[in-house]
Structure formats: structure tokens, C-alpha cells
Amino acid sequence: MSTTQRPSAARRVLDLLRDPPADPDLSAGYLDLLGPAEERAPSLAQSVMESTFLPRIYEKVWRPVGFNLAKGWPIGPDTAAEQATARDWLGLGRPGDPDRPAATVLDVACGPGNVTRALAEGVGGDGLVVGLDASATMLARAEADTPAGDRACYVRGNAVDLPFxxxxFDAVCCFGALYLFDDPWTALDGMTRVLRPGGRLIILTSRRLTPLHASKVGGELIRRVTGYTVFGDREVTGALADRGFTAVRRRRYPLMQLVGGTRT
Ligand SMILES: C[S@@+](CC[C@H](N)C(=O)[O-])C[C@H]1O[C@@H](n2cnc3c(N)ncnc32)[C@H](O)[C@@H]1O
Incomplete structure (x- = not known):
């Protein structure tokens, strides 16, 4: 999908930026705020996300198999149920509902845009869902898979230093990524900052199976070797409460947790 086919969405995102570039790079279809100069030293987990292979199988194979097992398949919610919950907790509408709100939504670490497009089905009018990711290969896939006229657009940026x-935003979503960030709590500070008062946040992230100290030590070892953080049961809800969120809620699955709240 080229920018010429979806120009208004790609350009509208410029109005949401804290420091809009004088000469925005939209050459790949998404707004690229990182460019080649921002090459980082990615963790093992992030290197996998930046490969050219994973985006090809992510939405149809990797995501449903990995996430549904982690959510307790066959008892846990499947992808469609998870997306419906995201729209509901974020105060968005149901797909096709003529009264869907014209909300402005941020999907942090959007990967190939699978959740971004599901959220876009829940907004109406001149609503917009902005997917942000650091991986150029994931975003190329997101652009290719997002139909013209969809209320979605993409930005290449750093989730730990949100450029907005x-x-x-009226709502912020971060699914399947908080555990990959080198500093998840700074990322959460950013998500809080870009949300308007009364705006809603939802996070789907990892969950430590047992609260035992031994598993905490094991979790730290995993983080150092792979860059993957495993969060304790009250760690993420506590972090939301610390940032002044109200109506904090959580659903626990065997290896994942869904956490949400409303910004004061
Ligand atoms: C497992 S995918 C999640 C995709 C989608 N949100 C989902 O729920 O299926 C994780 C994504 O996080 C992105 N990511 C990891 N660290 C990031 C960072 N610091 N800034 C932006 N994106 C990041 C990766 O590039 C990858 O596309």
C-alpha cells in the first residue's frame, strides 16, 4: 500500500507529533521517524521481530499458535475474542456499528498491524488508529495488509520514547510487546502521557506462572539472555495504579495477563 493510496491517514498523524519533522519520510508508506541513523543493538527477542521471515507468518501462524497457547487454549480467549475485549475495554464500538466513536487510538508495537486493523474496525467518523513499531519489516507487512480507506496508519518509532x-489519544493499546521493551516502565510513562484524561489503556503482556522467588530469579536470567521480561501478577496493575489510573482491571491467563485502566 503506498502513501498515495492512503495519503490523508498518513499525513494526519503528523498533527499528533510532539516534534513533527520538517521533511517527513513517508516513502515506505508509513511515517519513518527512526531512519537508518537510529540503528540500535536489538535484544535476541527484538532481532527475531526485525527479521524478514517472521512478519510473513506472524499473523496467521506465530500469533495464534503462540498467544492462544499462552492464554490457555482451548479454554482461553481466541484472537477474535481478545480483539473484541480490546475494543470493549477501550470504549470503542463493534465492527459495523453506525455509532462507533470517532476516537483517536494508538497501538503501541503494532507489528504487522493485526491489532491495529481490529481496533480500526471499532472507530467511526474521522477516527484514526495509529500503529507504531520499530521494525521496518513488520511495518512493510502492515502497510501491505491494510486496505485503502482503512482508518489506520503506521509510524516507525520507539515505544520507549513515544513521539506524540x-x-x-483517546485510547492506547499495547499487546504482546511490553515484555520486549528494554525499559517497560518508561514505555508505560509514555503511554500515560499521550493519553488524554479519561482515556483508556489496555495491555496484553507476559505473566509469571508462580510468585516464587526462584521463578523471579529465573525470570531475570531470561530477561538478560533474551531481552524478554516476565511480569508478576500485581506488577502491571500496580504500575497503572502508581500512575494514577482508575478502574484498573486484569484478566489472568496461564502465561499472559490482560490489564486495563482509565487515566485520571
Ligand atoms: C510480538 S509483536 C506484537 C504485535 C502485535 N501488537 C500483536 O499483539 O500481535 C511485538 C512487536 O514489538 C515491536 N517492538 C519491540 N520493541 C519495540 C520498541 N522499543 N519500539 C517499538 N516497537 C517495538 C517489535 O518490532 C514487534 O513488532
């Missing part, structure tokens, strides 16, 4: 204005 304060209170720019």
Missing part, C-alpha cells in the same frame, strides 16, 4: 504530543 501529550494527551493526543
Amino acid at each position: 504530543r501529550d494527551a493526543a
Whole structure:
């Protein structure tokens, strides 16, 4: 999908930026705020996300198999149920509902845009869902798979240093990624900052199976070797409460947790 086919969505995102570039790079279809100069030293987990192979199988194979097992398949929610919960907790509408809100939504670490497109089905009018990711290969896939006229657009940026204005969004979603960030709590500070007061946040992330100290030590070892963080049961809800979120709620699955709240 080229920018010429979806120009208004790609350009609208410029209005949401804290520091819009004078000469925005939209050559790949998404707004690239990292460019070649921002090459980082990715963790093992992030290197996998930046490969050219994973984006090809992510949405149809990797995501449903890996995540559904982690959510307790066959008892846990499948992808469709998970997406419906995301729209519901974020205060969005149901697909096809004529009264869907014209919300401005951020999907942090959107990968190939699978959740971004599901959220876009829940917004109406001139609503917009902005998917942000650091991986150029994931975003190329997101652009290719997002139909013209969809209320979605993409930005290449760093989730730990969100490039958006304060209170720019009505809702923020971060699925399957908090555990990959080198500093998840700074990322959470950023998500809080870009949410308007009364805006809603939802996070789907890892969950430590047992609260035992031994598993905490094991979790730290995994983080150092792979860059993958395993969160304790009250760690993420506590972090939301610390940042002044109200109506904090959580659903626990065997190896994942869904956490949400409303910004004060
Ligand atoms: C497992 S995918 C999640 C995709 C989608 N949100 C989902 O739920 O299926 C994780 C994504 O996080 C992205 N990511 C990891 N660290 C990031 C960072 N610091 N900034 C932006 N994206 C990041 C990766 O590039 C990858 O596309």
C-alpha cells in the first residue's frame, strides 16, 4: 500500500507529533521517524521481530499458535475474542456499528498491524488508529495488509520514547510487546502521557506462572539472555495504579495477563 493510496491517514498523524519533522519520510508508506541513523543493538527477542521471515507468518501462524497457547487454549480467549475485549475495554464500538466513536487510538508495537486493523474496525467518523513499531519489516507487512480507506496508519518509532504530543489519544493499546521493551516502565510513562484524561489503556503482556522467588530469579536470567521480561501478577496493575489510573482491571491467563485502566 503506498502513501498515495492512503495519503490523508498518513499525513494526519503528523498533527499528533510532539516534534513533527520538517521533511517527513513517508516513502515506505508509513511515517519513518527512526531512519537508518537510529540503528540500535536489538535484544535476541527484538532481532527475531526485525527479521524478514517472521512478519510473513506472524499473523496467521506465530500469533495464534503462540498467544492462544499462552492464554490457555482451548479454554482461553481466541484472537477474535481478545480483539473484541480490546475494543470493549477501550470504549470503542463493534465492527459495523453506525455509532462507533470517532476516537483517536494508538497501538503501541503494532507489528504487522493485526491489532491495529481490529481496533480500526471499532472507530467511526474521522477516527484514526495509529500503529507504531520499530521494525521496518513488520511495518512493510502492515502497510501491505491494510486496505485503502482503512482508518489506520503506521509510524516507525520507539515505544520507549513515544513521539506524540501529550494527551493526543483517546485510547492506547499495547499487546504482546511490553515484555520486549528494554525499559517497560518508561514505555508505560509514555503511554500515560499521550493519553488524554479519561482515556483508556489496555495491555496484553507476559505473566509469571508462580510468585516464587526462584521463578523471579529465573525470570531475570531470561530477561538478560533474551531481552524478554516476565511480569508478576500485581506488577502491571500496580504500575497503572502508581500512575494514577482508575478502574484498573486484569484478566489472568496461564502465561499472559490482560490489564486495563482509565487515566485520571
Ligand atoms: C510480538 S509483536 C506484537 C504485535 C502485535 N501488537 C500483536 O499483539 O500481535 C511485538 C512487536 O514489538 C515491536 N517492538 C519491540 N520493541 C519495540 C520498541 N522499543 N519500539 C517499538 N516497537 C517495538 C517489535 O518490532 C514487534 O513488532
